[in-house]
Amino acid sequence: MSSRTLTFVGWGVVAAALVLVQVLAARGARVATLRVLLRSVTRARAGQVLALAGWLWVGWHVFVRSSR
Amino acid sequence: MTTPGTKRPRTTVVALAVVVVVAYSWWATSLPPFSTSGLVAVLIAGGVLIAVRRSTMRRRDHEADEGTGRVRWPWVAVIAGIGAWELQALFQHPREAHPTISSILDPIEQWHGARLVLFFAWLWLGWQLAS
Numbered sequence: 001m002s003s004r005t006l007t008f009v010g011w012g013v014v015a016a017a018l019v020l021v022q023v024l025a026a027r028g029a030r031v032a033t034l035r036v037l038l039r040s041v042t043r044a045r046a047g048q049v050l051a052l053a054g055w056l057w058v059g060w061h062v063f064v065r066s067s068r
Numbered sequence: 069m070t071t072p073g074t075k076r077p078r079t080t081v082v083a084l085a086v087v088v089v090v091a092y093s094w095w096a097t098s099l100p101p102f103s104t105s106g107l108v109a110v111l112i113a114g115g116v117l118i119a120v121r122r123s124t125m126r127r128r129d130h131e132a133d134e135g136t137g138r139v140r141w142p143w144v145a146v147i148a149g150i151g152a153w154e155l156q157a158l159f160q161h162p163r164e165a166h167p168t169i170s171s172i173l174d175p176i177e178q179w180h181g182a183r184l185v186l187f188f189a190w191l192w193l194g195w196q197l198a199s
Contacts, residue, residue, distance in 0.1 A: 003165040007157055011172070014149045021142045032138040038196045040140065051197045052118060059110045059190050061170065066101040066177050 089191070097183040117191060121198035 001009075025033040032040070042048035096109035160166040176182045 003160075004167065007153075007166050010153045011167075011169075014146065014153055017146050017149060021146055024142075025138070030138055031142050032140045034143070035196065036138060037140060037143050039199070042197055042199065048197065052114075052194070055190070055194050055197050056111070056114045059114055059194075060107065062173065062177075062186060062190065063097065063110050063183065064101060064103070064106045066174065 093184055093187045093191070094180075097180060097187050113191065114194060117194050118198045121195055125199060 021031060022034050025031040025036075038051075041051055092109075092113065096106070096113060099106040099109055154168055157166040157168045163171050173186070177186070
């Protein structure tokens with residue numbers, strides 16, 4: 001298996017894990033949903049400021065600093 | 069309880085807001101990369117979203133117990149996995165053999181429609197974080 005394929009398999013695994021956790025949470029398992037997780041992070045003022053700063057950085061990285 | 073007289077203006081405002089957001093998003097995602105106009109468009113979108121969300125937000129007291137009894141460790145594990153996989157790809161070369169999230173998104177972002185979908189997802193995330 002090439003490095004490229006292996007890396008994509010890894011991305012597929014983490015993406016599947018993310019979807020699985022959200023589905024389990026939405027179906028009533030004792031797991032927080034993504035929405036609840038975000039609420040937990042932003043409940044504290046410092047957490048919210050850091051999260052929003054990170055969010056703005058993602059916006060810049062994806063939509064401005066894109067090599068498309 | 070809402071009366072027809074109060075519901076219609078609210079519906080109109082929401083519909084107008086949706087049109088404005090879609091139009092702005094279309095314009096913002098059509099700007100060239102590495103441009104000042106693109107940077108300003110993203111910053112304005114972020115700033116306005118945070119300001120609007122903060123001014124329209126209802127009290128969150130009722131949500132205090134929303135996550136009670138629900139474990140968060142699966143999310144910590146998933147986020148740690150994403151971070152670890154991104155870092156191992158980032159520090160290896162060539163990039164083609166070790167694609168990061170950015171390098172996977174780059175070819176997808178060739179299409180304006182894909183950039184628009186990503187922009188909506190980004191706005192949704194910001195709305196949640198500003199709440």
